[in-house]
Amino acid sequence: MTEEAADTDRRVPRGWLAGVRRNLGAAFSGLGNVVAPALCLSCHDRTASHDALCAGCWQQVAFITPPLCHRLGLPLPFGGDGLQISAAAAADPPPYDRARAAAAFGGVARELIHDFKYSDRHEVRRLLAHWMVRAGSEILVDADILVPVPMTRWRLVRRQFNQAALLAREISRSSGVRFDPSALVKTKRTPTQVGSSAAQRVANVAGAFAVTAAGRRRVAGRNVILIDDVITTGATVGACARALRAAGAQRVDVLVAAMVADPRRVDL
Numbered sequence: 001m002t003e004e005a006a007d008t009d010r011r012v013p014r015g016w017l018a019g020v021r022r023n024l025g026a027a028f029s030g031l032g033n034v035v036a037p038a039l040c041l042s043c044h045d046r047t048a049s050h051d052a053l054c055a056g057c058w059q060q061v062a063f064i065t066p067p068l069c070h071r072l073g074l075p076l077p078f079g080g081d082g083l084q085i086s087a088a089a090a091a092d093p094p095p096y097d098r099a100r101a102a103a104a105f106g107g108v109a110r111e112l113i114h115d116f117k118y119s120d121r122h123e124v125r126r127l128l129a130h131w132m133v134r135a136g137s138e139i140l141v142d143a144d145i146l147v148p149v150p151m152t153r154w155r156l157v158r159r160q161f162n163q164a165a166l167l168a169r170e171i172s173r174s175s176g177v178r179f180d181p182s183a184l185v186k187t188k189r190t191p192t193q194v195g196s197s198a199a200q201r202v203a204n205v206a207g208a209f210a211v212t213a214a215g216r217r218r219v220a221g222r223n224v225i226l227i228d229d230v231i232t233t234g235a236t237v238g239a240c241a242r243a244l245r246a247a248g249a250q251r252v253d254v255l256v257a258a259m260v261a262d263p264r265r266v267d268l
């Protein structure tokens with residue numbers, strides 16, 4: 001604050017000045033929307049509305065739509081009566097109840113998640129969360145808490161933010177389901193999953209997550225949704241789901257922005 005402004009602050013009643021500032025702030029934020037052109041969040045070309053994709057990029061997102069495998073959330077080639085379970089889920093049931101993803105991991109969806117993961121572009125976060133609320137409507141309807149997949153403290157210090165927690169907080173705001181960022185913790189550092197086989201990934205994360213003593217009281221008997229950005233093989237969310245179940249969670253579902261449609265393709 002300049003000396004002149006500080007002087008003004010002393011002479012003018014504080015409430016009046018605060019009112020002027022509020023009104024000016026509102027006027028300028030409105031003006032910002034008019035002046036700043038709306039740009040596509042992926043290719044940065046001009047587009048019709050803020051926080052959105054242009055038509056060309058939108059068409060490159062492989063949104064996952066029904067019919068779906070009830071357990072894995074993977075798209076099925078054809079629908080049928082009642083709940084459908086894919087052959088993969090029947091042969092090897094996942095440690096969680098139901099997973100849902102907004103899009104198949106690849107192309108524009110992959111680029112957006114990468115941008116968000118390494119720089120927290122907040123407008124990308126809002127778009128991904130919006131997609132997730134829509135894709136997860138079936139599991140959000142009777143959920144009690146949203147639990148983000150945690151990072152170790154060491155990793156959090158290096159990265160400065162946990163992208164899963166940011167998504168969970170955004171989804172909590174729009175769905176009204178409670179956000180619980182501290183019930184589940186990562187108790188040991190695990191090697192990077194990039195380049196590991198599916199079996200190695202499961203071994204890497206086994207026993208790496210735990211529910212805290214205080215978290216147990218909030219999780220027991222509740223319907224929990226685990227939130228993450230991507231499911232590749234499902235090893236990480238599987239290990240988290242096991243920890244939540246051991247703590248007495250009634251149901252554990254998983255909601256992510258994107259999942260690898262063919263789990264054998266595990267490169268990130």
Ligand SMILES: [Zn+2]
Pocket residue numbers: 040041042043044045053054055056057058
């Ligand atoms: Zn675009």
